[in-house]
Amino acid sequence: MSNDINNNWIEAIKNKADNATRQVPEGTWEAIASALPKQAPKLKQRAISTKWWKGIAAAATVAIVVATGVMVYNANDEQQPVPLAQQIKKPKRLYNKLSKC
Numbered sequence: 001m002s003n004d005i006n007n008n009w010i011e012a013i014k015n016k017a018d019n020a021t022r023q024v025p026e027g028t029w030e031a032i033a034s035a036l037p038k039q040a041p042k043l044k045q046r047a048i049s050t051k052w053w054k055g056i057a058a059a060a061t062v063a064i065v066v067a068t069g070v071m072v073y074n075a076n077d078e079q080q081p082v083p084l085a086q087q088i089k090k091p092k093r094l095y096n097k098l099s100k101c
Helices: 002-019 028-035 045-075 094-100
Strands: none
Touching: none
16 A cells, blocks of 8 residues: 555656746856857867877887897807707716716
8 A cells, every 4th residue: 555655656746847847037048158168178188198109109119229239239249159069968877876886
């Protein structure tokens, strides 16, 4: 029973709200329009992001130039390659040590 009362009450409020009208005084919209700025302010969001991208590009360019310079500078100081035979270490023979015991 209480649900019926609540539903009726809600329906009555909805009907009053749907049928409600109010007269707007003359000149209200003109007052609102005159209070607004003539042009909307321009957003400078693109200019900020462009500055960031230019800075990132400049930093990347400097990093590439420095890395290339280091590689070129170190390329002249390279030692002669060691032959493969010298790189391979001779294994120690365990049985030589055991036979001496």
